[in-house]
Amino acid sequence: MKWSHAIKDYEHYLRIERGLSDNSIINYSLDIQRLIKYLESQDIKTGPLSIEKEILQQFIYETAKLVNARSQARLISGLKSFFNYLLFEDYRETNPMDLIEAPKIGRKLPDTLSLEEIDLIISKVDLSKAEGERNKAIIETLYGCGLRVSELINLKLSDLFFEEGFINVTGKGDKQRFVPIGDVTQKYINIYKDQIRNHLNIQSGHEDTLFLNRRGRQLTRAMIFTIVKRLVEKAGIQKNISPHTFRHSFATHLLENGADLRAIQLMLGHESITTTEIYMHVDRSHLSEVMNTYHPRR
Template sequence: MTWLDDIKNFKNYLKLERGLSGNSVESYVRDAEKLFQFCGETKHVSSLKDEDIHNFLVFLNDLGLSATSQARILSGIKAFFEFLFIEKLIIADPTELISSPRITRKLPETLHLHEIEAMMASIDLSTHEGPRNKAIIEVMYSCGLRVSELINLKISDCLFQEGFIRVVGKGNKMRLVPIGNEAIKYSKIYLHQVRIQLDIQQGHEDYLFLNRRGKALSRVMVFIIIKDLAEKAGIHKSISPHTLRHSFATHLVEGGADLRAVQEMLGHESIITTEIYTHLDRAFLQQTLKEFHPRG
């Protein structure tokens, strides 16, 4: 049988024999599908070893998922292999000796959607910086950008009509990232109503986000903006611009998005150096963002 056959039978088992609720069934099935996305069709489920499961968890950690999220996904994977073992479709359970990530270990904070919306609601749009800061939060959360990628984002790289931005990431590698409608909307408001009034300094004409002196924003300034908005929103977490990137990845993956698509949008290299990732077309990335991002 194929992966899809095993997952389909697993779903029936959860509904009919375990009597789980519809939401629980879908959650377990998504976990099994995530493992399938990671392993690919060339590696059948019956051939997986504990090393493969470990590599999968490393991959999830690199995407920025919290230990809690990793542990929940591992729980679903364990249930999948328990089913396969009961049905005698495998002779050994590769998850048997895999322990859950320590929930207490220090990992990057992740914001809930309501916390991100509270930060946005705390912005005073009547001020000079308000529309800019609103656009910054929308773009960072919509696109999962690193702070260095945000401050270096150029107007010429904003392909709003196509629904993409060009991002220069680590190692000067360029990638195309889909951008949500809300992020486009507030970026245009900032561009056409606020930025146009600035005395832009020579050499900074193409940078999207500028300070009041008409120069590109610094990393420190973005940190200050994020922390100030979190404080105004009553969020008592240790957060930074990178928190929005982790939240972007976590919300997409937990919503059921394809792992390869999330990895490509984040601009991550392969964790497993021998793994060759298939190319994902732009329409697929756009659909992933629209379908699984809370503000897509």
């Protein structure tokens, strides 16, 4: 079996069997491509079914000189997944990555924004420009519904169920979930939709897409990052802020105000509650409050 065939079969497996998103599949494939480039640079002639542990160990060792521990751990995890697939399909009898351990890394707690900082960022939106109302609605939706960037740009008019107080969100692996949407977020989406969007020359195929660029097409992920970056710079906030930060803040603020972790998990669309816990910045005062409120011997 050639590497190209193995990668193609693996991508098909990730898409059909595991239901992963295109972005996740690309990242898994890049791990294997990185290994292939290393083999070519070292003039090592071996395929996915015959490659041995020693070669992989040397590859990981060389890679460790170039990337941080977190990237190294992700690479090892990706390669283990690939060889587990070959094992699962009976292409191999063993996984050569089994005895290769990833470096120990602590959980990276994401930056969050306070409500005051979010209001400050939104106040920096230039409403004198045509895209101002759109950008304001985008930030309100990222924070108000805790969406991923991919979920935001793929949001459609037909996904809005404002009378019921929900939006239909298509998450990773095309899995859909209903997320509550508050009156404030609804208000700014309606302003954009009714006063700005309906005046655009909407291109064919984008008639149902909610957030559009000036040419009437779907916004890109990069454009959302640019919008957030510029607003944060204007606000003078010295934190590592990305569109995902609003999702972190959404979850954290809900928890701090007494929301149930399981409910937050469902709104974020996490399969495992362990993933949800990573988003939580729970300070000691909040834990003490929970103890004093709910424990029978408080």
